[in-house]
Structure formats: C-alpha cells, structure tokens
Amino acid sequence: MKKVSYWAIFKNGLFGENPVFRLALSLCPAVAVTSGVKNGFLMGVAVFFVMTMVNVTVSLIRSFISPKVRIPAYMFIIATWVTVTDLVMGAYARDVYKEMGLYIMLIVAFAIVLSRAEVFASKNKLIPSMIDGMGMGLGFLLALVLIGITREFLGKGSLWGYDILHTRPLLIMVLPTGGFFAMGLLMGFLNWIDRKVFGGTGASSGGH
Amino acid sequence: MEGSGLWEHVLTIFIASALINNFVFARYLGLCIFFGVTKRMETAVGMSITFTAVMVISSVLSWVVYKYIMVPYHLEYLKIVIFIGIVAAFVQAADTIMKKKTPALYYKLGIYLALIVTNCIIIAVPLINAGEEYGLFESIALAFGSGVGFSLALIIMASIREKLDLADVPKSFQGLPIAFVLTGLIALAFLGFSGMITL
Amino acid sequence: MKEMLKITLSLVAIFVVAGMIMVGVFYVTSPVRFKAEKKEKEEALKKMAPEADVITEVGKWNIGRKHYDYHEAKSGRRIVAYIATTAGKGYSSYVKMLVSVDRDIRVKGVQVLDHAETPGLGDQIIEEEWFLEQFKGKEFSQLALLKKPTKENIQAISGATISSRAVTNGVKDAVQMLIERYGGGIKVATHGVKK
Known part of the structure; x- marks a missing residue:
C-alpha cells in the first residue's frame, strides 16, 4: 500500500467498503440484533472493540507468524478477544448480555473480522491497521444503528425504547421476517442514492 | 417434555431446529454463506451436504470435549476458543484426508469446507448445546436438525434465485437487496410452522 | 525441520500469551459476574415480597x-x-x-x-x-x-x-x-x- 492518509483508511471502512452494505459480510448480526436501536448500537460497540484489537494484534505479530499457519493463528486471536468481550460484558453489562449473549459469542465466526485481519492487518503497520479496524468497526456500528432505527421506528414507533409515535405503523418490521425486508429495502435505497446522487455504480457486491 | 421419553424430546429438538427455529429464517444465522452459495442450485446442494456432515461430527466432538474435559476442569469460559478450535481442526483434517483418499469427492465438495469456518451456525450449535446442557443424542438432534434446516433454506433459495435471473428487477435492487426481500418472504412462510410444536 | 520448529514455537507462544490474557480477564470478571447475578436474584425475590x-x-x-x-x-x-x-x-x-x-x-x-x-x-x-x-x-x-x-x-x-x-x-x-x-x-x- 502506498502513502494513503489515515483519514482515507478510516473513511474507507465507513463508506467505501462498509462491511454490511458494501462488502455484504457478517450479515447475520445485522439482521439478528437490530430489532431495536439499543441492541444494534451495543452489538456494534462489541464488534468495534474486537475488530480494533484483532487488527492491532495481528499487525504486531505479522512478521512473527509463518504464512502457513496464519489462518488458525488469526482464528485463535479473534477467539481470544471475543472471549474477553464476552466475559467483560457478562460481568458489567448484564442487561444487554442476557439479550444478546449468544450473538456476542458468534462474533468469532464473523467473516468481516477474519477478512480484515487477512486483507489489511497482516500487511500493514500498527497504526494504519488500528485505524482500519476502527473504521470498519465504526462502519459496522453505523450500519447496525441505521437498520435498528428503521426497524424500531417503523415497527414500534419508538427509538432507543422511548415511545415517539404512540402507535405501531408497521409491526412486521420488528418481527423476525421484518429484518430481511428492512435490510433489502435499505440496501436498495442506498444503491439508488449512490446512483442518483453520487453517480456511482450502485450495485451491491456479490456477498460471501 | 411433559413426562415424555428421551426419543420424543430428541425428535422435538430435531423438528424444531429444522423448521420452527430454522437457523436462517428464524435466528438469522449463516446468512453470509446463505447469500453466497444460493446463486446456483449445484453449489447449494454441495454446500448442504458438506455442511450437514461437518455440523454433526463437529458438534459430537464439541460435546465430548465439553462434557469430559471442560466441565470437570471448570473451563466453560474458554468455550468459544475451544469450539472454534475443534471446528477449524476438524475442517482442516477433513480437507487433508479427503484430498488424499477421495480426490473425486474433494474436487466436488472441497471448496465448501474452507467456507464453513466462517459460518456462524457451525459455532452456534455447540454453544447452544453447551448452554442448554444437552445430552449426546439431543446434541446430535440439534446439529442434524440445523443441518437439514440450513440445507432446506439453501435449496429453496437457490431454486428461486435461478428463476430470478429472468425477472426484471429494478436496478437498485438487483443482487443482494432483492435476495433479502425474498428471504423475508420465505421466512414469513416458515412462520406457519410455528404452531406445530412449541419448543 | 527447522521451519517446523519455528512454526510450532510461534503458535505455542501465541497460545500461551492469549491463554494468559483470557485467564486473567476471567479471574477479574468472574467474581463481579457472580456477585451481579446473586444481587439480581435477590432483588427480584425482594420485589415479590417487599x-x-x-x-x-x-x-x-x-x-x-x-x-x-x-x-x-x-x-x-x-x-x-x-x-x-x-x-x-x-x-x-x-x-x-x-x-x-x-x-x-x-x-x-x-x-x-x-x-x-x-x-x-x-x-x-x-x-x-x-x-x-x-x-x-x-x-x-x-x-x-x-x-x-x-x-x-x-x-x-x-x-x-x-x-x-x-x-x-x-x-x-x-x-x-x-x-x-x-x-x-x-x-x-x-x-x-x-x-
């Protein structure tokens, strides 16, 4: 990678290669925990922490690890940080943990974390790797909050648990199936904006 | 559960995990792979077979390790690391063995093996087994049920998406967005199973 | 052979360090969690019979x-x-x-x-x-x-x-x-x- 400003790396995760809307990676939590803004936000925070720490760790030991065993080594590092997050949330954020305990543990299998470790952190120095992790994590958080806002507002007429509309305009949005509709419609809408306003290609990548 | 035998309970877990709590449609897990491999029927079927096999075997391994090593030594808090380690090691071993012994099969299914490690379901099932303190047969039932449920989801979706190529979809919705909306519709249909059994 | 040794050693080093981190965090958080769970239960019970x-x-x-x-x-x-x-x-x-x-x-x-x-x-x-x-x-x-x-x-x-x-x-x-x-x-x- 040539000289690229830190801001560019950071922004890349937020918009250019937004993990959820653009790379279409790690969609499971994007649908699963976003029936409310609060859960989406807290899940995003957990992922943000894990991604930053994993990128930092991988970058630190990148010259030390033989390429032959890098994937198992990365998996182990990810699992370690997820365990730490899980233990800390289990002790200090009880309410959240009760609701999303399983999904916190599943961060370990998120393709986005492994893919950033492999694609970026294994080839870059400490600071850029950290910024990449933060950017990607924040991009993820942003996406979850956006979906959470859409679903909670339309489905329950409230935001972060505070009742605003006093009615439930589209109850289906908070139901299990609503997550898929919300995702599909939001993605389509963002593509449309991208094409009309920014003149981009406006196509979602394949999805892995 | 009420006074019923173990087998009835096992059957309930199997059906519940395959249909009612289908991992894709009701618990939203395994979506990355779900959208990745459902573009063509052939890949969907290949993934289904590989996934179900890996699922069952790795959850049995996880169960043995959890019950006989982790619980006696109070290592439950390491479950994430250990389960992902078991899955990764097993997938690696299967990869190597298949390549040597059955190259034809490897040629067909090998590529799916690599994808499996980043599938949330494969790690979710041992975690649920551990959390619910399931016995061996219940664990197998959950693993097999999840495998069948996931296969069902993949095959239904793949058959629809093959047809979708011919449909006139608005440009912004082509690809993933329409796939999401479709999944929502199938999930709506799966809600119909909910009355069958209450878990 | 020498490479094998190096790979093994580096992996072992990672396992050991990561293991230590996890055990450390566990020892700090588990009493907190235990106490929190106990307190939650007591409060819930108290609410049932004030x-x-x-x-x-x-x-x-x-x-x-x-x-x-x-x-x-x-x-x-x-x-x-x-x-x-x-x-x-x-x-x-x-x-x-x-x-x-x-x-x-x-x-x-x-x-x-x-x-x-x-x-x-x-x-x-x-x-x-x-x-x-x-x-x-x-x-x-x-x-x-x-x-x-x-x-x-x-x-x-x-x-x-x-x-x-x-x-x-x-x-x-x-x-x-x-x-x-x-x-x-x-x-x-x-x-x-x-x-």
Whole structure:
C-alpha cells in the first residue's frame, strides 16, 4: 500500500467498503440484533472493540507468524478477544448480555473480522491497521444503528425504547421476517442514492 | 417434555431446529454463506451436504470435549476458543484426508469446507448445546436438525434465485437487496410452522 | 525441520500469551459476574415480597428435567409468602418467571425474569402490564387462559397467545407444586385440569 492518509483508511471502512452494505459480510448480526436501536448500537460497540484489537494484534505479530499457519493463528486471536468481550460484558453489562449473549459469542465466526485481519492487518503497520479496524468497526456500528432505527421506528414507533409515535405503523418490521425486508429495502435505497446522487455504480457486491 | 421419553424430546429438538427455529429464517444465522452459495442450485446442494456432515461430527466432538474435559476442569469460559478450535481442526483434517483418499469427492465438495469456518451456525450449535446442557443424542438432534434446516433454506433459495435471473428487477435492487426481500418472504412462510410444536 | 520448529514455537507462544490474557480477564470478571447475578436474584425475590425481611431458599422442584427452586419469605417469624421460580414453554424460548403466593396459596404476583420471545409480539407479556396484573389474587382453579375478556380467569394477549399460555402454564405448575407442599387444608382438584 502506498502513502494513503489515515483519514482515507478510516473513511474507507465507513463508506467505501462498509462491511454490511458494501462488502455484504457478517450479515447475520445485522439482521439478528437490530430489532431495536439499543441492541444494534451495543452489538456494534462489541464488534468495534474486537475488530480494533484483532487488527492491532495481528499487525504486531505479522512478521512473527509463518504464512502457513496464519489462518488458525488469526482464528485463535479473534477467539481470544471475543472471549474477553464476552466475559467483560457478562460481568458489567448484564442487561444487554442476557439479550444478546449468544450473538456476542458468534462474533468469532464473523467473516468481516477474519477478512480484515487477512486483507489489511497482516500487511500493514500498527497504526494504519488500528485505524482500519476502527473504521470498519465504526462502519459496522453505523450500519447496525441505521437498520435498528428503521426497524424500531417503523415497527414500534419508538427509538432507543422511548415511545415517539404512540402507535405501531408497521409491526412486521420488528418481527423476525421484518429484518430481511428492512435490510433489502435499505440496501436498495442506498444503491439508488449512490446512483442518483453520487453517480456511482450502485450495485451491491456479490456477498460471501 | 411433559413426562415424555428421551426419543420424543430428541425428535422435538430435531423438528424444531429444522423448521420452527430454522437457523436462517428464524435466528438469522449463516446468512453470509446463505447469500453466497444460493446463486446456483449445484453449489447449494454441495454446500448442504458438506455442511450437514461437518455440523454433526463437529458438534459430537464439541460435546465430548465439553462434557469430559471442560466441565470437570471448570473451563466453560474458554468455550468459544475451544469450539472454534475443534471446528477449524476438524475442517482442516477433513480437507487433508479427503484430498488424499477421495480426490473425486474433494474436487466436488472441497471448496465448501474452507467456507464453513466462517459460518456462524457451525459455532452456534455447540454453544447452544453447551448452554442448554444437552445430552449426546439431543446434541446430535440439534446439529442434524440445523443441518437439514440450513440445507432446506439453501435449496429453496437457490431454486428461486435461478428463476430470478429472468425477472426484471429494478436496478437498485438487483443482487443482494432483492435476495433479502425474498428471504423475508420465505421466512414469513416458515412462520406457519410455528404452531406445530412449541419448543 | 527447522521451519517446523519455528512454526510450532510461534503458535505455542501465541497460545500461551492469549491463554494468559483470557485467564486473567476471567479471574477479574468472574467474581463481579457472580456477585451481579446473586444481587439480581435477590432483588427480584425482594420485589415479590417487599414486606418480608428474610427470604430463604427451602428446596428444589422440577418441571420435566429442568430444576427450579422455591423460597419462603418471612416477616419476623411469620411466613408472608412462598416464592417459586418456574418456566413455561413459549413460542421460541422458555419464559422464566418468579411466582409468589400468599398463605392461602393465592397468587400475589408474577415477574418474568428471562425470555427470548418474539420482539413486538411475544414480548407483550411484559409490555402490556395488565396481563401480569391479572394473576393477582387468583387461586389455582382460576388459572385458565381464555381468548376473551374475563375477570374470573386469565385473558390472553391477542397476537401473543402462545407466550400468554407459557406464562399461565408456568404459574400453574408453580402454584400446584406449592399447594402440594404447603396447601395442607386446601382441597383443590389439581389433576385433570386442562392446560
């Protein structure tokens, strides 16, 4: 990678290669925990922490690890940080943990974390790797909050648990199936904006 | 559960995990792979077979390790690391063995093996087994049920998406967005199973 | 050979360091978590019988193969309530609850501890406060779920019938167990009552 400003790396995760809307990676939590803004936000925070720490760790030991065993080594590092997050949330954020305990543990299998470790952190120095992790994590958080806002507002007429509309305009949005509709419609809408306003290609990548 | 035998309970877990709590449609897990491999029927079927096999075997391994090593030594808090380690090691071993012994099969299914490690379901099932303190047969039932449920989801979706190529979809919705909306519709249909059994 | 050694060593080094981090975090967080869980339970129990000054666990009971406990709440020497943890099978989870009854084994209150019912539908068992309120003062024979307005029995929440049934069944199991243990003089047909 040539000289690229830190801001560019950071922004890349937020918009250019937004993990959820653009790379279409790690969609499971994007649908699963976003029936409310609060859960989406807290899940995003957990992922943000894990991604930053994993990128930092991988970058630190990148010259030390033989390429032959890098994937198992990365998996182990990810699992370690997820365990730490899980233990800390289990002790200090009880309410959240009760609701999303399983999904916190599943961060370990998120393709986005492994893919950033492999694609970026294994080839870059400490600071850029950290910024990449933060950017990607924040991009993820942003996406979850956006979906959470859409679903909670339309489905329950409230935001972060505070009742605003006093009615439930589209109850289906908070139901299990609503997550898929919300995702599909939001993605389509963002593509449309991208094409009309920014003149981009406006196509979602394949999805892995 | 009420006074019923173990087998009835096992059957309930199997059906519940395959249909009612289908991992894709009701618990939203395994979506990355779900959208990745459902573009063509052939890949969907290949993934289904590989996934179900890996699922069952790795959850049995996880169960043995959890019950006989982790619980006696109070290592439950390491479950994430250990389960992902078991899955990764097993997938690696299967990869190597298949390549040597059955190259034809490897040629067909090998590529799916690599994808499996980043599938949330494969790690979710041992975690649920551990959390619910399931016995061996219940664990197998959950693993097999999840495998069948996931296969069902993949095959239904793949058959629809093959047809979708011919449909006139608005440009912004082509690809993933329409796939999401479709999944929502199938999930709506799966809600119909909910009355069958209450878990 | 030398490369193998290097690879192995580097992996072992990672395992050891990571293991140490995890064990360290575990030792810091597990007492905090243990205390938090204990406090949560005590607070939940206290809420079921605010007038009591001691609540002690007196035994275990089970539904199917799951184990639950029950407690006696005393104010001074007088027993003011019996409290049982219980659960009912809902739509997508077990709805775990605390049920308290008075000395005549009439329901004093119901509190949902933990559930994973569908947001927006099943979770109305908590959000619609009138639902849990209905249980107050009911005796065992009145614990039947109806799908129409009722004063005598329990009215289901429309759109959350399965979750409502889970709560009703859980409460019923607990009350039946408490009658068997403490009912003594109370004669109730505890068998053959339709769920």
